[in-house]
Amino acid sequence: MAAAHPVDTGEPEPAEPPLSDHEIHLIRTSLSVVEPLAGDITVYFYAILFTRYPAVRPLFPEGMDAQRGRLLRGLLRIVDLVDDPENLVRFCGHLGRDHRKFGTLAAHFPAVGECLLASLARYAGPAWTADIAAAWAKAYGVVADVMISAAAEDEAVRPAVWPATLVHRVARGHGIAEITVRPHEPYEYDAGQYVSIETPWWPKHWRSYSPANAPREDGTLTFHVRAVPGGSVSEALVHRAVVGDVLRLGAPMGGMVLDAAVHGELLCVAGGTGLAPVRALIEEVARRGGRHQVDLFLGARTGDELYGVDDMLRMAQRHHWLTIRGAVSHEYVPGIRGSLPDVLAEYGPWYQHDVFLSGPAPMVVSAKEVLVQGGTLPEHIHHDPFETPVLSTP
Template sequence: MEAFAIARVQLSYASIIATPAGAERFATAFYTALWSEATGIRDLFPAGMVSMRQRFATAIGWVINRLHEPAPVERFLGQLARDHRKYGVEPVHYRIAGNALLVAIRECTPPILWTAALERTWAEVLDRVVETMASAAATDDLPASWGATVVGHERVLPDLAIIRLETDSPIPYHAGQYMSVQIPQRPHMWRYLSAAIPPNPQGQIEFHVRRVSTGWVSPALVGEVAVGDRWTIGPPLGGLHVDFDSGEDVLMLASGTGLAPLRAQIMEMAMRGNNPRVHLFYGGKYPCDLYDLETLWQIAMTNPWLTVVPVVEEKENPYWNPVPVKEPPPGLHRTMYGKLGKVAAQFGSWADRQVQISGSPSMIRTTLYALSAAGTPRGNISFDPL
């Protein structure tokens, strides 16, 4: 597709999601059009659609902003199509969804921008999206989901748990990926969690979960899950990885449980012979938020390619978790203070590094801004949209 056509579509989508209310209106318009396109489709989706609408607008935005990068877009759409198999979505449903998406775009684009030429361009883009997803769903020979049993549940903080499972058969994910999970305490509500350990032949997997006070699922994950519970896990998603062939060193930035996909990669790298240098900035508001810092220190002490930089905004722990603040072992980097992105940007542009960011959406946005302002090329930076 020509650069002018791509820019026209991107401008159109930017006008749709210029505000949070606009993004919500767009997602609502899409699902309303989808339900009316054919009977029975609504039954494939959960009753509560708030988080799904949010993820929908985010996913569409990620694709539109990368139309000039066909390979990663095709990979992302293929993963998304395989993930939707767990709902019972069939390849034929994607054509219906494409029609509904065009209706929603037409409805939500300001009339002054909508032209016959723009509609043709959008139709071309959506045709490619539909065909890519339908083909990926039709040719996938993996299960739509896997069963797993909880074998460990540890509350490492009042609002954070480490959950260990054994899957009925190994899930073919790579370190850095995430998966959707459904738990018996919240049936029909899927949530995305990143694997915190690399894959292994025994089918063991570990998730790190922080409770969100307004969330539907995370409070149950932290406070109600018990050993012996049976989970359903969807196909692996995401593209965070280290390119060992590039010859470039690596910068990783994680806050809170965003550490999980980076931790899995570091653990896998520790089993290799040769690795690029890795600088990991691990941040949180309080020292106790760096819940897995001792594990990282242990890896760093035996792997000189890894540098771990703890970053916190407050020097002391809060009154509700008044545990002693741990000091780093001799020879390791001492704790730095401030916002994670700003602290990392103090060291320069990192323009010669592969960069991965993992954390909350707001953390990713602010860190992207800080690194970009310091001169880090956006093309060097990777993060998962969902």
């Protein structure tokens, strides 16, 4: 994303000076003009990119719908951060490192920039001026330089991808499979980080999952995968993958790690397969001698969907510092009833805790709102990014 701090130890500085306020205004104003046509712009962009530079086509998946959405989200994110140099550099550094797994090279960036500006100019029409073109060119130059530098630094210390053999698979019901893989080369990560996975059946399709374990001596990683209807990677991992298949792992990413905590007491909240990174964090607490008190809340719609609770109860029996509560929102069963955000409000306040949230995005957003209202500082609330992780950081 093992060593304690294997990734994200520093960020390259942008080669270009920061954009001026006027340039930032030009970029944001021009984007507001073309944003209603964003879908058409991304289609046009890839059409001219592949026509003018056919050598880049093999870097992309055959089906481009998801890829177009990622380009748009990435572009919007960059524009959102254009007046925040520190986070812009961090975000573009993540992008640069992550793009290594696609085979992206420094030589590809001029082609992408040329076609991106041509696409924006076409759909902006008369609103596209020489000053706006210059501002976009300068901004793209900053982004490209940071991505190229980050990728080069990353290449010096680790591979772009890690082949990994599937060595164990267990069906857990409700469309969930637990798969364990053994990378062919050492794979260093921190408990709580997430990993992108590519299957042999869907080349260039990557989806991110969090290991459900702290680093092990044998180097294996276990993932909890729920099959999502229409999800090429998740359905392949749950319904098609068998022991002996070779997957590919991207570099681990994410900052939802134990070293981010400043308090001795932790609140962990997990919905569904969001239990995976939380379970890894709890294993890491145990590895460090139980120096944290941990309150764990698990949530589901029904008792049958209260995923992994038996396993966590066994962990609580071994570790006196771990307390577990399960909450069910749509079924009358013995125990706690209600949504996780409501239950957190009932059992709080949690302002003296570091909080780790994992699960469906609506649950994470609602839980975070409840916690902040209860006095928890936002910087003490840690969670995975939403959607495509690298496009959502920081």
